[in-house]
Structures are given as C-alpha cells and as structure tokens.
Amino acid sequence: MIYLVEDDDNIRKLVSYALCKEGFNIKEFSSPIEFWDEINDNIPKLIILDIMLPDEDGLSVLKRLREKSETTDIPVIMLTAKGSEFDKVTGLDMGADDYIAKPFGMTELISRIRAVLRRYEKTQTDKVYKVGKLYVNPAKHIIEVSGESVTLSYKEYSLLMVLLEAEGNVVERETLLTKVWGEFYTESRTLDVHIRKLRVKLGNTGDIIETVKNIGYKIGGVKNE
Numbered sequence: 749m750i751y752l753v754e755d756d757d758n759i760r761k762l763v764s765y766a767l768c769k770e771g772f773n774i775k776e777f778s779s780p781i782e783f784w785d786e787i788n789d790n791i792p793k794l795i796i797l798d799i800m801l802p803d804e805d806g807l808s809v810l811k812r813l814r815e816k817s818e819t820t821d822i823p824v825i826m827l828t829a830k831g832s833e834f835d836k837v838t839g840l841d842m843g844a845d846d847y848i849a850k851p852f853g854m855t856e857l858i859s860r861i862r863a864v865l866r867r868y869e870k871t872q873t874d875k876v877y878k879v880g881k882l883y884v885n886p887a888k889h890i891i892e893v894s895g896e897s898v899t900l901s902y903k904e905y906s907l908l909m910v911l912l913e914a915e916g917n918v919v920e921r922e923t924l925l926t927k928v929w930g931e932f933y934t935e936s937r938t939l940d941v942h943i944r945k946l947r948v949k950l951g952n953t954g955d956i957i958e959t960v961k962n963i964g965y966k967i968g969g970v971k972n973e
Contacts, residue, residue, distance in 0.1 A: 750861070751792040753777045753809070754827060755801050759850070763796070763827075766854040767861070780804040792822065794865060799828035799839070807842060814843040814901060821889065821902055823864045827852075841938055843901050846930045863930050867906065877912045879969050881953040884912060893953050903928060904946045911957065911967045920964040 750767065754760040755778050764774045775792070777783040779802050795813070799806035806826060813819045826839045826847045839847050845864045848857060877884040883892045886909060891898045900908065906928045911919055925939055943965060947954030958966050 749773045749775060749790070749792045750794045750796065751775050751777065751783065751787070752796045753780065753783050753801065753806070754796070754798045755779060756798075763854070763857065766858065770858055772861070780809050783809070787819065791818065794823045794825070794861065794868075796825050796827050796861075797844075799826060807839065810839070810842050810844060821868075821905070823868045823902070825857075825860060825864060827857075837938060840903075840929060841941065843903060845902065860930060867927060867930075879912070879953075879956050879967055882950065882956060884908065893951055898949055898951075900946070900949060903942055904949065907942055907946055911965060914966065916966065916968045918960045918964050918966040924964060 750772050752760060752763055752767075752774055754763065754776070757778070760776050760778065764776050767774050775786065777786070781803055797806045797809060801809070806828065810824055810826070813822060813824065823845045824843065826844045827850070828839075828847075829850045845867075846860050848860060875886065877886075881894045883895075884890065889905075891900055891905070891908070907924065910924060910927050921936060921939060925936065928942075929938075943957060943959075947957055950956070956967050956969070958968065960966060
C-alpha cells in the first residue's frame with residue numbers, strides 16, 4: 749500500500765489514477781490530520797508526501813515520521829512545488845528518500861517510486877553482518893555497537909547497508925548517491941554529511957568506515973553469517 753498525501757484534488761486524483769494503472773494500491777489523504785489517523789493503525793510500504801499542506805507542512809510530517817520507531821524506516825518521496833536546491837537538500841537531509849518538483853511527468857514519478865522500493869526491499873535480507881564491535885541484523889533491523897543498540901536514520905542505515913553489502917570493496921561516491929538517494933540525485937555534499945553523522949553514531953567503531961580519497965568509501969573486515 750502507498751499513501752499519497754496531497755491537498756490539491758486534481759494532482760491527487762491524477763497521481764492516484766496513474767499509479768493504480770501501474771498496479772499499485774493507493775490510499776489518498778488531503779490533509780495530515782487524515783493521514784495521522786490512518787497511519788496510527790496501518791503502516792504503508794511507501795509515502796508520497798507534499799510539502800505545502802494545510803494544518804501541518806510536509807517537512808514537519810516527515811520529521812515526525814523519522815522520530816517514531818514504527819515509521820522511521822518507511823520510504824518517503826517528497827512531492828512539492830518547491831524546486832530550489834535548498835528545499836531539495838533540506839528535505840533529503842531530513843530523511844526523505846527522493847524529491848520531485850511540480851510539474852512532473854507520471855513516467856518519472858513511477859520510475860522513482862520503483863527505484864525507492866527496490867532500494868528498500870534490497871535491505872530486507874537474512875544476512876547478519878559483524879565488523880569489529882559492530883553487529884547488524886537487517887531482517888530484525890538491529891544495529892549494535894559493543895552490544896549497545898544504535899539508532900540510525902533511514903538514510904544512515906541505507907548507507908551502512910550499501911557499504912556492508914560491498915564486503916570490503918570500495919563503493920564509489922556516485923554509486924552511493926544513486927543507491928541511497930536515487931538515480932536522479934546528484935548533490936554530493938550531503939553524502940559526506942551523512943557519512944560523518946554515521947561515524948559519530950557508531951561511536952568508538954565509527955572508524956571502520958574508511959575514506960578512499962577521490963573515489964568513495966569502504967568497510968573492511970565484513971563477516972557474513
């Protein structure tokens with residue numbers, strides 16, 4: 749199920765119609781109030797979220813989603829009339845998985861939805877990773893350092909998983925941007941910001957994330973179980 753939160757009736761109906769034709773199950777919401785009433789009982793697979801909404805703007809909704817343990821991992825695509833680089837970076841840095849500005853083509857929106865869902869589904873694996881004091885169980889969404897639980901944002905978690913799945917090989921910057929932020933995203937600065945935050949949250953084992961100058965990042969010594 750995909751939740752679509754959009755107050756413009758014409759856009760909401762058009763997006764809903766296009767996605768239904770592609771085989772997606774859609775539930776529409778014209779306001780955050782309706783959305784919160786529903787999500788308290790049912791968790792969707794993905795959320796398409798407009799920024800300019802009545803009562804509560806989309807960035808506030810996104811912030812609340814990322815703060816709640818039961819919704820922190822839900823992929824979110826921001827759908828908005830704001831198209832400046834500042835707005836885009838703000839949304840992505842707050843935990844959005846993609847950002848598409850109006851007006852947009854339905855083919856592009858559908859492509860982005862599928863790309864986000866592929867990235868999310870790829871993280872749902874039965875493998876368990878151990879690197880030094882770090883322990884990650886993706887299926888149970890457990891991240892521990894020295895036996896202590898670590899809370900990561902969805903983007904930080906996605907970065908960690910891409911690096912772990914590389915099994916010690918270097919992952920190029922462009923590859924990390926594509927896999928974590930999507931094929932349409934090219935802003936490089938935010939990658940370094942998220943890597944820095946990830947290292948800080950991993951504490952005394954943060955240095956397992958190695959910088960390979962002018963190329964990308966890697967995690968060495970990965971053990972799969």
